[in-house]
Amino acid sequence: MHKQTGTHTIETGKQSLTLTPEKPIELDDFLVELDHEGIAYLWFSRRQGANVLGRATLDQLRMILATLKSTTAVKGVIVGSKKDDHFVFGADLHEILHFADETAALKLASDGQQVFNDLADLGVPTLSMIHGPCLGGGLEAALATSYRLASNAPETLLGFPEVKLGLIPGLGGTQRLPRLINLRSALDLILTSSTIGATEALNLGIIDAVTSRDELLEKAKSKLKEMIGGEAPPRVAPQEKPETIKKLFATMERSFRIRFKNHYPAPFKALESVRKALESDLQEGLDFEAHAFAGLAAGTTSRNLIQIFFSQDFITRSAERSASKFCPKPPQKLGVIGTGVMATEIVRVWLQNIPEAEISAKASNDERAAEFRQHFSDYENVKVSSEMSILKDCQMVIEAIVEDVEKKQKVLAELEAHVSKECVIATNTSSLELLNLGQELTKTDRFVGTHFFYPVDKMQLVEVVSHPNTTPRTSACAMSLLSAMKKTPLSVKDSPGFLVNRLLTVYLMEMGRLWQNGFTLHQLEDAAVRFGFPMGPFTLIDELGLNLCFSVAHELSRNFGERFKAPQSMFKVWEVGHAGKVDGKGFFLWDMSGKKLGPCPDVLFEHDIKNEAVKLSQSELDELQRSFLMPMLDEAARCLEEKVVRKPREIDLSMVIGTGFPAFTGGPLRFADHLGIPEVLKSIETVYARTAFNLERRPCELLYSMNESGRRFYSSGNA
Incomplete structure (x- = not known):
């Protein structure tokens, strides 16, 4: 078996590659050069796309290393990248996603580990020259x-993203890193999937030296020559006391049990693998790591998390492509109407990500203007006034006042009279249709919705709402600005509640019906958290604020009917004046620091008190979880049917990053595929019959059609 590459024939069995100063090795994923001083340059240089590691790449590297080892002229090796913007991004996730079984994953990990063992045992000094992401x-x-020598450029980032994707480092990372640096630091880097810059990596001991990008190659050659002439002592991690290690692992494992509820196996496997590094020799540890990686790679959780990653990457890149056509540079003269929480947070994110922007804010009165000015007193590029004329030079303005149709219409019409014809006018609304909000505008083609989620600095998703008259340039300007803010902009159709709040409201209202139907507040909160939501439904309502939640529910029920109507059990909490966490009293009591104290006594039903200590059996819990999930799955299918968004992955990603829907499921529609459409349809019908409350509810037609034809939301190739 052989493969023709450039002018060389790679014979995989015989490994017949030749390297001389006059004859470099050129393969699909590598370029290898040798200078007359005996320094070999092993460049990651993938011809098709970014540098990633798959089977073909590792096979080529194995042959190259065998050639380097057998070439007596080689005195040392510099490993670098021919890509200007990155070193290596990591494993080929597409390849991992398509492993047939655990055996295939194990072979890749074991073979890859052996290749890196070959690199470590090359017999000559080796130096990694790192610029850009090294992941x-x-x-x-x-x-x-x-x-390891790294550039000090801000784009140079090191880390292990695997745990976030449901995997663990499978090519030696859990074994070599704990042998190199402090145990806690190694665990933090592996378990959090965070990235660190070159300076922090130097301080931790991962990197040996840092230099400028311009001097990287010269410094690498100089250091390698020094290493060829002498022997650098191997660096090893500081020794930890056994009792310290034992306590650290016990604390982390207990924390994971509480946080992940056994839904995410990767952190536990990573912890076990690092523990093995401390207790075993390298090869035994590598064997454990390879088997752990293989088990995770063949599992459903990692596949779902990888699909979520792909979806976010695709949607982000699509937004950037869309923006580049009409608005390659984000607007620099930005305005905001409003000085409340949302407006303030939007401005903060602008300052963090577009520090050169000129920002103008319009306050409702001089007092609010003074308060807002105080927030940003350190920034000369932020101006505020109670006069609309402060926005006259803006290229894009976001209106972010209270969620009231008439007030928004009035403010938008006034704004239009003060800005240029080219200025993009955006509204931050959580549920109101743009068609209604823009009725007082004379030029609706430059009007767009930008629905930010709270808190703005932490929530990545922003819904970009286009109505029939919105031009591609207008949408592109919004996309360009949001991309610069490091957000994930999702294009949605102009309809009440858009996508996320529509699905979230169905879920929350169903929880209210179940509460009214006899489940306790605690049972419902616990069931949601045990399924994988970050918090219970009533805690979430308190966090968001009852005014917002019930105004959205009212808007949706007015447009779509009683399936969105707040049940009396929930409405009474709002009716008596509870606002939620903001005023210390909602479904729960909250102290001044924002800590939840417990259920608010004056909203509880008799069954809440009577059954306070009653725990559900596993079968009862499963049934309850289906009861509150099925209406959301039905509504998600309905949104697809109505073309609120175009693709299932847009719904799944939005719910995962916009509401905290459990990522391990892949999102509501991938979860529906996992259950099977016939089972989902049957469960929805059962739930609707059982919690009728005089509601006439029927699953959407798309589900019936899919059931009849045997279709799924995702094709088998994208499972």
Whole structure:
């Protein structure tokens, strides 16, 4: 078996590659050069796309390393990247996603580990020269070299993203890193999937030296020559006391049990694998790591998390492409109407990500203007006034006042009279249709919705709402600004509640019906958290604010009917004046620091008190969880049917990053595929019959059609 690459024939069995100063090795994923001083340059240089590690890449690297080892002229090796913007991004996730079974995953991990062992045992000094992202398998490759030199450019980032994707580092990362640096630091880097810059990596001991990008190659050559002439002592991690190690692992494991509820196996496997590094020799630890990686890679959780990652990457890139056509540079003269929480947070994110922007804010009165000015007193580029004329030079203005149709219409019409014809006018609304909000505008083609989620600095998703008259340029300007803010902009159709709040409201109102039907507040909160939501439904309502939640529910029920109507059990809490966490009293009591104290006594039913200590059996819990999930799955299918968004992955990503829908499920529609459409349809019909409350509810036609034809939301190739 052989493969023709450039002018060389790669014979996979015989490994017949030749390297001389006059004859470099050119393969699909590598370029290898040798200078006359005996320094070999092993460049990651993938011809098709970014540098990632798959089977073909590792096979090529294995042959290259065998050639380097057998070439006596090689005195040392510099490992680098021919890509200007990155070193290696990590494993080829598409390849992992399509593993046939655990055996295939195990073979890739074991073979890859052996390749990096070959790199570590090359017999000559090796140096990794790192610029740009060095992630996952890229960092594992660097850890296998004798020395690591990195550029101090801000784009140089190191880390292990695997746990976030439901995996663990599978090419030696859990074994080599704990042998190199402080145990807690190694665990933090592996378990949090965070990235660190070159300076922090230097301080931790992962990187040996840092230099400027311009001097990187010269410094690498100079250091390698020094290493060839002498022997650098190997660096090892500081020794930890056994009792300290035991306590650290016990604390982390207990924390994971509470946080992940056994839904995410990767952190536990990573912890076990690192523990193995402390208790075993390298090869035994690598074997454990490979088997742990393989088990995770073949599992449903990692596949769902990888699909979520792909969806977010696709949607983000699509937004950037859309923006580049009509608005390649984000607006720099920005305005906001309103000085409340949302407006303030939007401005903060602008300042963090577009520091050169000129920002103008219009307050409702001089007192609010003074308060807002105080928030941003350190920023000369933020101006505020109670006069609308302060916005006259803006290229884009976001209206972010209270959720009231008439007030928004009036403010938008006044704004239009003060800005240029080219200025993009945006509204931050959580549920109101743009068609209604823009009725007083004379030029609706530059009107767009930007629905930010609270808190703005933490929530990545922003719904970009286009109505029939919105031009591509207008949408592109919004996309361009949001991309610059490091948000994930999702294009949605102009309809009440848009996408996320529509699905979230169905879920919350169903929880209210179940509460009214006899389940306790505690049972419902617990069932949601045990399924994988970050918090219970009533805690979420308190966090968001009852005014917002019930105004959205009212708007949706007015447009779509009684399936969105707040049940009396919930409405009474709002009716008596509870606002939620903001005033210390909602479904729960909250102290001044924002800590939840317990259920508010004056909203509880008799069954809440009577059954306070009653725990549900597993079968009862399963049935309850289906009861509150099925209406959401039905509404998600309905949104697809009505073309609120175009693709299932847009719904799944939005619910995961916009509401905290459990990521391990892949999102509501992928979860529906997992259950099977016939089972979902049957469950929805059962739930609707059982919690009728005089509501006439029927599953959407799309589900019946899919059931009859045997279709799924995702094709089998995208499962």
